[in-house]
Amino acid sequence: MSLMTVGSVAFDAIETPFGKTDKIIGGAGTFIALSSSNFVKEQKIISVVGDDFPQEMLDVLAARGVDLTGLQIKQGEKTFFWSGRYHNDMNSRDTLVTELNVLEHFDPIIPESCQNVEFLMLGNLTPTVQRTVIERLKVRPKLIAMDTMNFWMDIMMDELKKTLKLIDVLIINDEEARQLSGEYSLKKASKVIREMGPKYLIIKKGEHGALLFHGEQTFFAPALPLEEVFDPTGAGDTFAGGFIGYLAATGEVSFDNMKRAIIAGSALASFSVEKFGTERLLEISQKDIEQRIEEFISLTNFEMVQIV
Amino acid sequence: MSLMTVGSVAFDAIETPFGKTDKIIGGAGTFIALSSSNFVKEQKIISVVGDDFPQEMLDVLAARGVDLTGLQIKQGEKTFFWSGRYHNDMNSRDTLVTELNVLEHFDPIIPESCQNVEFLMLGNLTPTVQRTVIERLKVRPKLIAMDTMNFWMDIMMDELKKTLKLIDVLIINDEEARQLSGEYSLKKASKVIREMGPKYLIIKKGEHGALLFHGEQTFFAPALPLEEVFDPTGAGDTFAGGFIGYLAATGEVSFDNMKRAIIAGSALASFSVEKFGTERLLEISQKDIEQRIEEFISLTNFEMVQIV
Numbered sequence: 221m222s223l224m225t226v227g228s229v230a231f232d233a234i235e236t237p238f239g240k241t242d243k244i245i246g247g248a249g250t251f252i253a254l255s256s257s258n259f260v261k262e263q264k265i266i267s268v269v270g271d272d273f274p275q276e277m278l279d280v281l282a283a284r285g286v287d288l289t290g291l292q293i294k295q296g297e298k299t300f301f302w303s304g305r306y307h308n309d310m311n312s313r314d315t316l317v318t319e320l321n322v323l324e325h326f327d328p329i330i331p332e333s334c335q336n337v338e339f340l341m342l343g344n345l346t347p348t349v350q351r352t353v354i355e356r357l358k359v360r361p362k363l364i365a366m367d368t369m370n371f372w373m374d375i376m377m378d379e380l381k382k383t384l385k386l387i388d389v390l391i392i393n394d395e396e397a398r399q400l401s402g403e404y405s406l407k408k409a410s411k412v413i414r415e416m417g418p419k420y421l422i423i424k425k426g427e428h429g430a431l432l433f434h435g436e437q438t439f440f441a442p443a444l445p446l447e448e449v450f451d452p453t454g455a456g457d458t459f460a461g462g463f464i465g466y467l468a469a470t471g472e473v474s475f476d477n478m479k480r481a482i483i484a485g486s487a488l489a490s491f492s493v494e495k496f497g498t499e500r501l502l503e504i505s506q507k508d509i510e511q512r513i514e515e516f517i518s519l520t521n522f523e524m525v526q527i528v
Numbered sequence: 529m530s531l532m533t534v535g536s537v538a539f540d541a542i543e544t545p546f547g548k549t550d551k552i553i554g555g556a557g558t559f560i561a562l563s564s565s566n567f568v569k570e571q572k573i574i575s576v577v578g579d580d581f582p583q584e585m586l587d588v589l590a591a592r593g594v595d596l597t598g599l600q601i602k603q604g605e606k607t608f609f610w611s612g613r614y615h616n617d618m619n620s621r622d623t624l625v626t627e628l629n630v631l632e633h634f635d636p637i638i639p640e641s642c643q644n645v646e647f648l649m650l651g652n653l654t655p656t657v658q659r660t661v662i663e664r665l666k667v668r669p670k671l672i673a674m675d676t677m678n679f680w681m682d683i684m685m686d687e688l689k690k691t692l693k694l695i696d697v698l699i700i701n702d703e704e705a706r707q708l709s710g711e712y713s714l715k716k717a718s719k720v721i722r723e724m725g726p727k728y729l730i731i732k733k734g735e736h737g738a739l740l741f742h743g744e745q746t747f748f749a750p751a752l753p754l755e756e757v758f759d760p761t762g763a764g765d766t767f768a769g770g771f772i773g774y775l776a777a778t779g780e781v782s783f784d785n786m787k788r789a790i791i792a793g794s795a796l797a798s799f800s801v802e803k804f805g806t807e808r809l810l811e812i813s814q815k816d817i818e819q820r821i822e823e824f825i826s827l828t829n830f831e832m833v834q835i836v
Contacts, residue, residue, distance in 0.1 A: 309712065404617065406735075407753040428736035431753060440750035440827045445715040445739060470833070479830040513832060519748045520828045522787040524821060525778070 221362070223468035224264040224334055225252045226353050227343025227457070228323060229273065229291065233303040234496060236310065236451050244497040245277050247300065248343030248367065251457035254501045255488045256341070256465025257284035258509055263468075264334045266290040266353060268322045270298040280502070290334045294322045310449045311426060330356045339468040342366040343457060347376060347383040354386050363473050365389035365464050366418075367456065373399050381416060389478075390418040391460050397423045406431060407438075420478060422463070424456060432482055434475050441482045442520050444490045444512075451496045455489045458501065462488035487512040529670070531776035532572040532642055533560045534661050535651025535765070536631060537581065537599065541611040542804060544618065544759050552805040553585050555608065556651030556675065559765035562809045563796045564649070564773025565592035566817055571776075572642045574598040574661060576630045578606040588810070598642045602630045618757045619734060638664045647776040650674040651765060655684060655691040662694050671781050673697035673772050674726075675764065681707050692725040697786075699730045699768050714739060715746075728786060730771070732764060740790055742783050749790045750828050752798045752820075759804045763797045766809065770796035795820040 227249025234241045249267045256263060262285045271293060282288055303317035328349055340361040342350040350366060364387045372380050373396065384390065390413065394406060400416075401409035410421050410433035421433045427446075432439040462485030463478075470477055487509055494500045535557025542549045557575045564571060570593045579601060590596055611625040636657055648669040650658040658674060672695045680688050681704065688708075692698065698721065702714060708724075709717035718729050718741035729741045733751075740747040770793035771786075778785055795817055802808045 405753075405755055405757075407755045410753075425736065428733065429748070429750075438753055438827055439830070440737070440753070441830075442737075442748035442750070442828075445713075445718075445746055445748070447713055447715045449713075476830070480832055483830060483832065517832065519746055520750075520830075522747070522749075522784070522791060522828075524788055524791065524825065 221338040224337040230300040235305040251454040252461035255461025259465035259469035341464040347380040384417040389420040458492040459485040459489040529646040532645040538608040543613040559762040560769035563769025567773035567777035649772040655688040697728040698726040766800040767793040767797040
């Protein structure tokens with residue numbers, strides 16, 4: 221089924237304990253589209269770049285079935301740029317530079333060819349832009365999933381809450397879930413947040429896996445224990461891309477299928493952290509992904525037997 | 529198959545954000561024996577108390593099939609006492625009082641009736657006492673599992689390493705695994721620690737579940753998302769008790785059976801935190817445990833389908 225992603229296509233510069241990069245390709249939209257392209261053969265993207273963005277990367281996206289009609293290229297302007305430095309534990313980071321550039325006045329125009337999508341993934345952006353996209357769609361998608369971050373909770377909680385009312389699946393991390401709900405227990409937080417709109421809530425816990433909440437049901441997805449996390453940038457977006465890509469490819473919106481979609485997303489994310497930026501995502505094959513999914517199955521699979 | 533536990537039988541006084549207790553029954557040996565008694569109908573315990581320890585609790589243990597021949601009652605001496613206060617997040621705590629009392633000169637005497645056990649659980653005690661027990665057994669048990677803590681790593685690492693050489697399964701938490709190995713990545717830590725002796729390593733991650741490592745195999749057990757953790761005291765011991773009790777009841781030492789044993793231990797531990805001390809463990813029925821295990825199964829169960 222048809223999939224559309226809204227999210228930044230950008231430059232990153234990253235420092236980790238393992239090394240640093242110059243400006244490399246990043247952005248939530250980029251990671252989501254690259255990740256989901258492993259499952260869906262055609263998709264749309266709504267985004268904006270400046271005239272400094274390399275044509276080669278646009279060609280890579282197009283070759284993977286990403287329709288770029290909705291990607292605005294602003295002549296004379298510069299692409300969004302973020303630079304950050306990870307701490308030794310790789311779980312926290314400092315932002316060194318944020319240059320909004322083309323994102324500052326981003327108006328998400330939806331070309332006619334991007335109408336009538338069935339699955340919509342709203343990558344992390346201002347909640348206002350995210351809501352504008354929903355409002356500009358003539359037909360509501362079958363499923364709207366959304367990522368956000370603590371920054372928007374700090375500075376525009378009211379806008380965020382308006383957008384949350386319109387979506388189906390919210391994907392955030394544990395700290396964000398605690399901030400958004402005011403509850404420490406993730407189980408309690410999941411109830412508070414689902415009263416704000418989304419019927420499904422995914423809470424990402426990094427190296428501790430992810431939780432899916434819906435109604436009275438809960439699913440706990442593991443994370444693969446890794447020897448080394450080389451660069452966590454984009455891991456959350458890669459997860460979201462694998463998740464929505466799997467859903468769009470299978471077309472089924474159900475708790476059971478979301479469980480599978482989370483495993484697919486977790487598998488993709490586990491590759492993403494192995495190298496800087498999008499590098500690893502551009503290398504992996506269908507076979508690599510299948511093997512990684514097998515590892516997730518064996519990681520959590522058990523069968524109880526009755527003790528007499 | 530026969531099971532023996534070595535561990536403290538003690539008094540605790542606990543403060544949490546939800547309330548505080550006077551002196552109540554605690555101790556690693558108590559929690560392990562109560563928890564494992566859900567799976568094994570007869571077991572031994574090696575421990576020591578003073579003459580201030582209530583006969584009622586000894587009767588409770590005996591009624592659950594715990595042979596108290598190896599429990600020394602020191603006339604004119606006092607039972608081990610620990611008091612602690614949990615912080616608001618319930619993940620960290622301050623020790624307020626530690627009175628070693630009878631534990632200070634604890635000599636773990638093994639009565640003849642406690643020889644020839646097949647499963648041995650060494651609860652957290654000085655590594656020297658733990659090793660003494662192993663050395664005093666005429667026949668090596670089929671499986672020796674052991675718990676320890678960062679305190680012993682701080683003050684007697686050499687003794688701890690000598691004891692680790694003699695055991696099969698080490699059960700510690702993530703911080704302890706990092707301290708013992710000097711590695712941040714739990715996967716790397718698991719290799720370093722297993723080179724110290726134990727062929728199986730269980731790393732407990734509290735609300736994030738537990739990992740089992742053996743050879744090249746890894747298993748990730750979830751923790752049940754709880755609305756409230758009322759009192760975490762003894763949760764780790766309850767986990768260990770459920771684990772070793774399940775293994776002893778089924779008799780099979782294999783990776784697959786240890787996965788089941790970890791789920792059993794996790795289920796028991798999820799009850800233990802619901803009330804102060806041993807209170808909840810003394811209430812639950814076989815049916816409660818089976819239902820909780822079913823919750824764990826549905827929490828992690830998924831089936832992937834092939835995407836064409």
